[in-house]
Amino acid sequence: MSEQTLFRLRVRYVKQGRLRYLGHLEVLHTIERIIRRAQLPYAVTQGFSPHMRAGFSSALPVGTASNCEWYDVFLTELVPPSEAFERLKAASPVDLAPVKVGYVDVRAAALTAFITCAEYAVNLWTGDASATESMVHEALEAIRVQGTIAYLRGKKEKSLDLTRTLAGYALAQAGEGHFLLTLDTRMDNDGALRPEVLVGALNNYLDGTPDAPIHSTGIQHLTQIPRYEVTRTAQYALSSEGTHLDPLYVR
Amino acid sequence: MRTAYRDCFDQLQPLLARVEKPSRYIDHEWGTRSSKEADYRACLIYPDVYEVGLPNQGIAILYAALNREDGISCERSYVPWIDMADEMRAAGVPLLSLEGAAPVASFDVVGLHVPHEMAATNYLEALDLAGIPLLARERGEDDPLVIAGGPSVYNPEPIAEIFDCILIGEGEEHIVELCREHRRLRDAGASRTEMLRALACVPGTYVPSLYEVSHEGACTVHGYTVPREGEHVPDVVYKRVVADFGATDPVSQSVVPYTELVHDRLSIEVLRGCARGCRFCQAGITYRPVRERTPDQIVAAVSRGLKETGYDEVSLTSLSTTDHSCCSQILERLNRNLQDTGISVSIPSQRLDSFGVDMALQVAGEKKGGLTFAPEAGSQRMRDIINKNVTEEDLERATRAAFEAGWRRCKLYFMMGLPGERDEDIIAIGELAERVLQIGREVVPKGQRGGLSVSISVSVFIPKAHTPFQWCGQLDDDEVRRRQKLLLDSVHDRAIRVHYHDAATSLIEAALSRGGRDMLPVIMGAWKRGARFDAWTEQFSLDRWLEAAHDAGVDLRAVARNSFELDARLPWEHVSPGESRGFLEREWRRALAGITTADCTRSSCTGCGICPTLGVSNVLVGDRS
Numbered sequence: 005m006s007e008q009t010l011f012r013l014r015v016r017y018v019k020q021g022r023l024r025y026l027g028h029l030e031v032l033h034t035i036e037r038i039i040r041r042a043q044l045p046y047a048v049t050q051g052f053s054p055h056m057r058a059g060f061s062s063a064l065p066v067g068t069a070s071n072c073e074w075y076d077v078f079l080t081e082l083v084p085p086s087e088a089f090e091r092l093k094a095a096s097p098v099d100l101a102p103v104k105v106g107y108v109d110v111r112a113a114a115l116t117a118f119i120t121c122a123e124y125a126v127n128l129w130t131g132d133a134s135a136t137e138s139m140v141h142e143a144l145e146a147i148r149v150q151g152t153i154a155y156l157r158g159k160k161e162k163s164l165d166l167t168r169t170l171a172g173y174a175l176a177q178a179g180e181g182h183f184l185l186t187l188d189t190r191m192d193n194d195g196a197l198r199p200e201v202l203v204g205a206l207n208n209y210l211d212g213t214p215d216a217p218i219h220s221t222g223i224q225h226l227t228q229i230p231r232y233e234v235t236r237t238a239q240y241a242l243s244s245e246g247t248h249l250d251p252l253y254v255r
Numbered sequence: 256m257r258t259a260y261r262d263c264f265d266q267l268q269p270l271l272a273r274v275e276k277p278s279r280y281i282d283h284e285w286g287t288r289s290s291k292e293a294d295y296r297a298c299l300i301y302p303d304v305y306e307v308g309l310p311n312q313g314i315a316i317l318y319a320a321l322n323r324e325d326g327i328s329c330e331r332s333y334v335p336w337i338d339m340a341d342e343m344r345a346a347g348v349p350l351l352s353l354e355g356a357a358p359v360a361s362f363d364v365v366g367l368h369v370p371h372e373m374a375a376t377n378y379l380e381a382l383d384l385a386g387i388p389l390l391a392r393e394r395g396e397d398d399p400l401v402i403a404g405g406p407s408v409y410n411p412e413p414i415a416e417i418f419d420c421i422l423i424g425e426g427e428e429h430i431v432e433l434c435r436e437h438r439r440l441r442d443a444g445a446s447r448t449e450m451l452r453a454l455a456c457v458p459g460t461y462v463p464s465l466y467e468v469s470h471e472g473a474c475t476v477h478g479y480t481v482p483r484e485g486e487h488v489p490d491v492v493y494k495r496v497v498a499d500f501g502a503t504d505p506v507s508q509s510v511v512p513y514t515e516l517v518h519d520r521l522s523i524e525v526l527r528g529c530a531r532g533c534r535f536c537q538a539g540i541t542y543r544p545v546r547e548r549t550p551d552q553i554v555a556a557v558s559r560g561l562k563e564t565g566y567d568e569v570s571l572t573s574l575s576t577t578d579h580s581c582c583s584q585i586l587e588r589l590n591r592n593l594q595d596t597g598i599s600v601s602i603p604s605q606r607l608d609s610f611g612v613d614m615a616l617q618v619a620g621e622k623k624g625g626l627t628f629a630p631e632a633g634s635q636r637m638r639d640i641i642n643k644n645v646t647e648e649d650l651e652r653a654t655r656a657a658f659e660a661g662w663r664r665c666k667l668y669f670m671m672g673l674p675g676e677r678d679e680d681i682i683a684i685g686e687l688a689e690r691v692l693q694i695g696r697e698v699v700p701k702g703q704r705g706g707l708s709v710s711i712s713v714s715v716f717i718p719k720a721h722t723p724f725q726w727c728g729q730l731d732d733d734e735v736r737r738r739q740k741l742l743l744d745s746v747h748d749r750a751i752r753v754h755y756h757d758a759a760t761s762l763i764e765a766a767l768s769r770g771g772r773d774m775l776p777v778i779m780g781a782w783k784r785g786a787r788f789d790a791w792t793e794q795f796s797l798d799r800w801l802e803a804a805h806d807a808g809v810d811l812r813a814v815a816r817n818s819f820e821l822d823a824r825l826p827w828e829h830v831s832p833g834e835s836r837g838f839l840e841r842e843w844r845r846a847l848a849g850i851t852t853a854d855c856t857r858s859s860c861t862g863c864g865i866c867p868t869l870g871v872s873n874v875l876v877g878d879r880s
Binding site: 021022023025026027029030031033034036037038039040041043048049054055056066067095097099223224225231 | 264269271272273277278281282283284285511513514515519561562563564565566567595596597598620
């Protein structure tokens with residue numbers, strides 16, 4: 005089968021509600037099942053172990069929600085985008101529903117290579133209701149100035165390079181002991197900023213134990229921040245002029 | 256007051272951060288069927304974690320059957336893994352259903368699946384987490400009706416007093432009738448005792464509290480179970496058989512999980528029952544008669560099921576799928592339909608002949624992992640005793656065909672501790688494996704021999720109720736260990752890997768298979784000492800069980816080991832899959848004499864008694880080869 009006969013459908017979808025507790029592989033398998041239930045004419049790889057030709061944007065940690073996840077699926081026939089969208093929607097759990105679809109060039113870069121920027125909104129609730137915006141801000145600045153955060157992924161010791169991955173952040177108080185932290189992050193082959201690592205570091209600063217170990221597990225149990233919710237709010241590439249490039253409008 | 260039915264997910268949610276695999280507890284899967292508004296609510300529980308329980312076909316069938324019924328809503332629950340169970344207890348969160356996240360104690364009926372003996376402590380774990388009294392006699396008017404059913408109810412006595420009702424046999428029609436009757440009684444304001452008496456009149460329903468244990472006359476130390484004085488309940492509760500298996504919906508699954516499972520695929524039950532008559536096999540008796548679905552029905556069901564679920568694999572399930580009289584035709588048609596979809600077909604096990612290999616070849620595609628065969632015993636003498644109608648030539652032909660077709664890994668299943676077994680039979684297991692490896696080396700070209708491997712898996716024979724070996728005792732666990740060592744010593748080639756079952760787990764399984772109501776204090780004692788998930792090797796502790804047995808004054812080794820007299824009334828004869836005792840006795844004598852018995856789907860009736868007793872018959876859709 006030559007590349008010319010294939011069509012590359014790109015789908016933006018959400019991961020929200022209870023389904024934010026799904027792991028990346030669980031999401032992948034579910035989406036493949038959605039595509040089969042939608043009866044889209046998906047292409048299959050040739051060879052030893054034939055499987056659906058599809059590609060996904062980078063993994064979201066367990067517990068993290070998103071309104072801007074993406075996948076590509078290669079089709080053997082052109083299905084009008086509005087019809088493809090309706091069929092996918094009808095075959096999806098609402099908390100993994102498609103938002104929009106469109107076709108992109110079959111030779112376009114993979115989603116993981118194209119997307120270099122991600123934004124997050126982190127709602128966090130401090131155990132201490134009297135915590136002030138300036139306290140939290142001070143802690144965040146201290147972490148930013150430090151430049152790296154050491155953490156554990158399983159038993160592996162790792163380091164998050166903030167100078168490369170954190171382009172900016174903003175903090176606002178949303179209520180008593182409730183803060184909204186927005187993160188503007190960068191990702192490349194060497195890694196991405198996992199918000200929970202930053203939240204872990206923030207917790208340790210607020211706790212007065214800045215060197216306490218941080219476990220990158222998606223949903224942590226923290227001493228000073230008993231509850232937090234992370235949502236990925238945007239994923240895009242940057243043009244040479246610095247404007248945002250949406251994954252659906254690539255050439 | 257009955258616990259209120261209400262959504263309690265907000266209580267569970269904070270715990271999700273602290274446990275492994277939170278997706279076990281979140282529900283919201285594709286294909287759930289329960290309804291928010293319902294007059295009568297059932298919750299079916301599989302006594303293990305989500306990913307073990309979800310693929311269970313029995314639960315899927317009952318879930319669909321109950322949710323089809325007007326006014327009845329059925330939800331699911333599973334036993335939370337130990338991390339979550341401990342968190343729930345610490346936080347005071349009760350066991351919840353999945354769909355409605357409602358307390359299990361708020362349902363009208365709570366049904367527990369009985370998959371095997373080692374689930375015993377998990378019924379207690381589930382009920383305790385749910386806040387439901389553990390024993391039927393402790394439950395009051397506001398507690399749910401707690402019922403059980405499944406493949407392992409044919410000696411219900413060790414767990415009988417936990418349940419209000421035990422459903423014997425095929426449940427798809429039975430559970431609906433039972434729930435309807437329960438709803439009627441509830442609406443009529445019947446007391447719990449009145450309800451139980453009325454439910455005992457629904458055919459196939461065993462109500463343990465209306466029976467008692469007697470030790471009069473010839474019987475075992477466990478006694479036998481008879482109706483209580485004055486109770487008008489059947490002396491023998493016969494299993495239910497669906498009126499027309501071919502008329503039931505072959506697509507039973509609807510719920511598609513997020514979590515990856517061991518058996519993550521669509522399952523279509525292509526036939527029910529097996530009449531090969533292996534004398535150790537309980538399923539071979541309890542699933543009779545043999546009933547096949549038509550090829551048209553199967554092929555249509557596969558298309559519909561795949562479309563509804565989106566799975567990329569379909570398994571044609573049954574006790575022996577390659578025995579289906581149209582197996583080859585079915586696989587050909589499915590392969591044609593599924594070409595270029597990346598969707599694969601699988602069959603659970605291979606028949607030990609070249610036909611079995613041909614069928615395996617039809618579903619294998621390019622991928623040829625391992626091929627599994629079950630000779631069950633190493634010597635011909637032993638295979639004749641157990642009525643495994645397979646010769647060494649059959650095995651040689653099958654494995655030769657498999658190696659020639661491109662398979663490189665071969666797995667062989669055996670049992671040890673079978674009645675009449677001698678050391679030479681154990682040594683023969685090793686010899687058979689070496690013979691298979693030798694065939695592989697003859698057939699497989701020199702350059703590819705590196706990938707060649709033969710593995711043997713040897714379980715411990717456990718005598719089961721309603722089989723010709725039900726009178727046998729189990730081999731002592733020390734003797735099991737000696738024979739396991741003998742086996743290891745008799746396998747010389749390093750290309751053969753040997754796996755064997757834990758002797759301690761087998762000891763408990765045997766005691767729970769053979770004992771009576773006297774086992775309940777042992778089960779409860781083990782659970783109180785922390786036993787749960789006993790089917791998980793790393794969770795199992797023999798010491799808990801031995802201590803509990805000691806406190807209860809029960810010698811577990813004696814319960815497992817002691818054989819029963821042929822004329823003794825056995826602890827399980829008040830529930831029956833319909834076989835005649837005379838047939839089992841005859842089969843036992845033939846076993847001792849090494850005489851085999853034919854398969855009634857390939858010859859004439861062998862007189863097991865099930866068809867005349869239950870008013871049923873084999874239904875084949877073609878001629879069996």
